[in-house]
Amino acid sequence: MPSVVHDTLNSLFRNRPELAAELLRDRFGVHVPPDAPVHVTTSDFNDRPSRDSQADTVILVGSSRDPLHGIIVEIQQDVDDSKRRGLARYAAALWLRLDRPVSVLVVCPNPKVAAWAAEPIRTTLPGYVLSAEVLGPALIPKVTDPAQAADNPELAAISVMAHGRHRAVVTAFMTALEKVPLDHAPHYYEYAHRLASPAARRILEEIMSSTTWPVYSPFAREHFGKGLAEGRTEGQAESLLTVIHMRGITVPGEVKERIMSCRDHDQLDTWLQRAVGATSLDEIFGAD
Structure with a gap:
């Protein structure tokens, strides 16, 4: 179930996907090609009607037509053994799609969950063992500068x-x-x-x-306060889009525009609550 922390971390990586490449290079020593464009791509790995093959965020390093490296970012807040099979499947599917190196970056705010996520994922495919790069509290730098x-x-x-x-x-x-x-x-x-x-x-x-x-200054504080209020509604809108995406529902451009342009905190909260269990856009917006 998506949470505020889950959706916020996803927003950080989606808004600046270069962050994932930098973390893999700087914290894990993974060779991710430098000086190449980095962008978010589809996270849908379904090969059959299902809802269990949606990664949190998928990032490509290099051009869309000729990518150099694929990165799967997963936010994991709890120990959930069912997710392990999913991670192995995401990595295999992205490798098959790209025929390029693939890294799995799992972000765990909790140290116990990070230790669990760092365990190798052994599959029934002979020789295929996935070892994710796990960013837990111990590997997140203390930024004091x-x-x-x-x-x-x-x-x-x-x-x-x-x-x-x-x-x-x-x-x-x-x-x-x-x-x-x-x-x-x-x-x-x-x-x-x-x-x-x-x-x-x-x-x-x-x-x-x-x-x-x-x-x-009074002007700056007033401007910041207005911006903060706008930031909160924008954050709600991003969370709503994330939940809809995780539910496997396609969002047309006009619906996305309606969500992102909404500045009504209560309305966004209502839509978000409906989206958690929705199977269609009508169940979210039909009553409005």
């Missing part, structure tokens, strides 16, 4: 999730927002806020309300 946080705000937000109990991590993230375009800063703040523990959220809110935070 505001300059590094500004260069990679997605990684800084994930660092807040894993290490938000360290005030220096939260302070670096908030300081970095001064260097992020003012119309983007609210979105990154909302990402971090959704990923953070209650203790880290208190630090985030304390810094934002203080006079020492760089965005301190």
